[in-house]
Amino acid sequence: MRNSSLITGGVSRRGVLKGASALGGAALIGPMGAGMARAQPTRGGTLKIGLAHGSTTDSLDPGSWENDFTILMSHTRNGFLTEIATDGSLVPEVAESWEASPDARIWTFTIRPDVQYHSGGTVTAEDVIASLQHHLGEDSTSAAKPIIESITEMRADGMNVIITLSEGNADFPFIVSDYHLPILPSTDGAIDPMTTDGCGAYVLDSIEMGVEANFSRHEGYWKPNSAFFDGVQIISIHDNAARQNALMSGEVHYIDGVDLNTVHLLARAPSVEVLSITGTQHYGLPMDSRAAPFSDNNIRMALKYAIDREQMVETILNGYGSVGNDHPIGPGQRYFNTELEQKSYDPDQARYYLQQAGVDSLDVDIHLADAAFAGAIDAGVLFAESAAAAGINLNVVREPNDGYWSNVWMQLPFVGTYWGGRPTEDWMFATAYADGAPWNESYWSHERFNELMVQARSELDDNLRREMYFEMQRIVSDEGSTIIPMFAAYVSAYSDSLAHEEEIASNWANDGHRIAERWWFA
Numbered sequence: 001m002r003n004s005s006l007i008t009g010g011v012s013r014r015g016v017l018k019g020a021s022a023l024g025g026a027a028l029i030g031p032m033g034a035g036m037a038r039a040q041p042t043r044g045g046t047l048k049i050g051l052a053h054g055s056t057t058d059s060l061d062p063g064s065w066e067n068d069f070t071i072l073m074s075h076t077r078n079g080f081l082t083e084i085a086t087d088g089s090l091v092p093e094v095a096e097s098w099e100a101s102p103d104a105r106i107w108t109f110t111i112r113p114d115v116q117y118h119s120g121g122t123v124t125a126e127d128v129i130a131s132l133q134h135h136l137g138e139d140s141t142s143a144a145k146p147i148i149e150s151i152t153e154m155r156a157d158g159m160n161v162i163i164t165l166s167e168g169n170a171d172f173p174f175i176v177s178d179y180h181l182p183i184l185p186s187t188d189g190a191i192d193p194m195t196t197d198g199c200g201a202y203v204l205d206s207i208e209m210g211v212e213a214n215f216s217r218h219e220g221y222w223k224p225n226s227a228f229f230d231g232v233q234i235i236s237i238h239d240n241a242a243r244q245n246a247l248m249s250g251e252v253h254y255i256d257g258v259d260l261n262t263v264h265l266l267a268r269a270p271s272v273e274v275l276s277i278t279g280t281q282h283y284g285l286p287m288d289s290r291a292a293p294f295s296d297n298n299i300r301m302a303l304k305y306a307i308d309r310e311q312m313v314e315t316i317l318n319g320y321g322s323v324g325n326d327h328p329i330g331p332g333q334r335y336f337n338t339e340l341e342q343k344s345y346d347p348d349q350a351r352y353y354l355q356q357a358g359v360d361s362l363d364v365d366i367h368l369a370d371a372a373f374a375g376a377i378d379a380g381v382l383f384a385e386s387a388a389a390a391g392i393n394l395n396v397v398r399e400p401n402d403g404y405w406s407n408v409w410m411q412l413p414f415v416g417t418y419w420g421g422r423p424t425e426d427w428m429f430a431t432a433y434a435d436g437a438p439w440n441e442s443y444w445s446h447e448r449f450n451e452l453m454v455q456a457r458s459e460l461d462d463n464l465r466r467e468m469y470f471e472m473q474r475i476v477s478d479e480g481s482t483i484i485p486m487f488a489a490y491v492s493a494y495s496d497s498l499a500h501e502e503e504i505a506s507n508w509a510n511d512g513h514r515i516a517e518r519w520w521f522a
Contacts, residue, residue: 031232039518041499046231049515051205052257054236054376056210058408061134061193062180063142065491066141066405068256068509069236071179073213075513076232078182079199082173084423084512086503088332090173091306094123094183104168104460109176112214116186118203125156130186132163132176140238144180146437147430168458170465171424178427179513185352189485201227201517210236210375218451238401240374247272247493253496254508254519257374266493273496276320278489279506280330280421280428283316283373285383286442288413289481292359294442297479302353302362307385308345309485315382322490324484327476328419328428331487332506334427335469342478350390358406361391367408371401372416373488381415409439415443418488420508425469426457433476442481451476457495498522504510 029481030054054069065074083093092098095109115123135142136151153164165172183199186189197206204216215232227376235252237243238322240259246252248269258266258274267274287303294300309323322331325343329336354362355458368380399408409415431437434453435445449472456468476482490509497522505512511519 012085018113019230024067030065034373040522041228043228043520044230045231045521046497046517047231047254047519047521048233048252049234049510050237050255050256051245052238052240052243053240054210054315057287058209059194060196060207063140063144063193065180066143068513069210069213069234070420071508072234072510073204073207073514074179074182075200076202076213076215076516077196077198077200077204078117078176078184079123080178080182081176083514084174084177084505084507086501086512086518087509088423088505090177090423092144094128094178095176098173100170100172104170104172104458107163107165107172109161110224111161113159114222115183115199116218116222117197117199118218119185119197121486123183123199124161124186126189126426127156127186127191127459128161128183129156130189131144131183133189134184134191142180143438144271146176146434146439147175147178147427148181148304151467152445167454168460169426170413170458171426174424175427177423179508190316197397197516202229202232212236221519224400225248226517229516232516244493251305253498253513254492254510256490256492258491258493260316260374260491262492263320263493265316272493272497274491274493275504276483276489277506278321278487279505280328280333280419280423280487281490281509282324282328282330282417282419282421282487283376283379284324284328285485286415286417287444287481289444291413294413294481295361296357298353298357298360300481300483301478302357302392303387304343304483305346305350305353305365306390306392307383307388307483308343309343309484311382311386312485317488319399319484319514320489322487324486325477326480326482327470327473328421328432329425329473330421330482333425337470337473339470340474343477345386347386347390350387350392351428353392354505360392360499363393363395364414365395365397365417366414367397367399367401367412368416369404369408371403371404373418376416410439414516415441415480423507425472426453429453429476432517433480444481446475446479449468487515 021506051069053067058070075440079094083091083097085091098109098111100107135144149163152166201221205214207213213234221227243255247255313321368376370376384394434438435450452468452472456465459465500519
């Protein structure tokens with residue numbers, strides 16, 4: 001792996017239950033692979049960010065946020081109950097502390113008394129309840145509904161919010177850091193999901209969805225030593241070359257989604273630094289488990305052995321990543337299965353599984369666009385070449401980038417996808433692998449897996465919990481309906497006029513999407 005840092009570490013149950021934990025660390029790696037310390041932060045200037053994402057169909061409704069434009073906007077403007085720090089630990093934000101019952105079913109969050117909204121007034125316990133309630137209920141279409149639907153009751157007691165769950169969840173404080181769950185002002189027990197208000201570091205001054213968003217510093221922001229810029233501008237620049245040129249010409253100070261085919265040019269450019277962080281981001285090829293031939297696990301296994309993972313990492317990622325093993329848990333996470341045999345390219349094994357399915361060869365379409373992930377079309381071509389040796393004719397259907405996520409993803413039987421991952425195993429599995437989850441993109445259902453997910457969620461014995469998550473990863477890897485050939489590093493680039501702390505978050509791109517709050521001009 002080139003220019004990447006592997007996240008390692010663990011978390012104690014007591015830490016989560018008492019309001020402080022350690023989930024691992026992230027290190028900053030520069031173009032030459034050296035950690036870089038920075039001088040004391042200074043205030044001033046307008047940070048201009050060029051992002052590869054953003055759509056005219058995006059919305060201010062937090063339940064709908066799903067791309068990096070809306071997620072970065074969310075963290076720039078909003079505050080959340082908890083925050084994942086740069087080292088992967090969970091720290092207080094709008095909630096200054098939390099406490100759990102012995103069975104982790106009842107959680108009490110104490111709200112800070114000094115968190116101001118941009119429009120005036122301060123956050124109340126009632127606001128917190130209304131903000132979470134927005135994502136619940138039979139009519140909710142929020143993407144956050146599956147991760148908090150275990151909430152059965154919420155009540156305010158002064159500045160305390162007491163939340164009761166249907167079953168214990170030792171990870172619940174992590175869950176409420178989700179980008180869909182900002183704390184917003186409420187009236188009569190409800191929030192306005194289309195509000196531009198917030199209690200975060202910056203005030204949203206203007207926004208044109210899919211184009212740009214402009215912010216100014218919130219002078220009443222409660223966090224000391226943060227939010228150093230006077231203003232922030234987030235610009236949607238989908239084209240890789242245009243985004244790169246914008247950085248090199250000084251039109252923007254930071255870009256995400258660096259084109260790995262040309263990253264070497266950026267690394268040599270004067271006044272530009274390349275940042276690569278390895279975390280939980282992964283690229284996948286989900287198969288609709290309801291549709292033939294993917295309803296047969298032998299076919300799925302044949303395809304899993306017909307893909308050359310090492311070649312994918314070296315060719316598509318230019319070495320900026322690591323091979324995947326058909327499950328979404330990263331090697332730096334607490335319960336990563338270290339005992340699971342790594343699948344590798346094996347045409348003979350692929351042919352064996354085809355024979356088990358009762359066929360000698362296979363003809364199948366895969367629908368891809370580079371909107372799925374950078375280099376998806378090229379990845380499909382490489383997959384087709386390696387699969388041919390196993391008697392698999394893989395036809396790569398090139399789909400348009402525009403509308404890919406609405407017309408192709410979860411609509412056609414074999415497609416591409418990317419995930420930023422989630423901080424906990426349960427969170428990732430509940431979002432994309434649980435039976436009936438809205439983003440279960442392969443429509444996969446496995447009785448044993450779903451039983452284990454419920455059991456592991458409320459299990460407080462760390463060793464037992466590890467055993468369960470080990471088994472769940474094995475089930476997904478060997479019986480799941482998604483090929484995950486590679487984990488991709490977050491690769492971005494920025495002007496050397498910017499400065500930051502030595503440690504960079506790995507839970508999301510863009511320093512955990514908190515670049516506007518954590519960075520400054522040198």
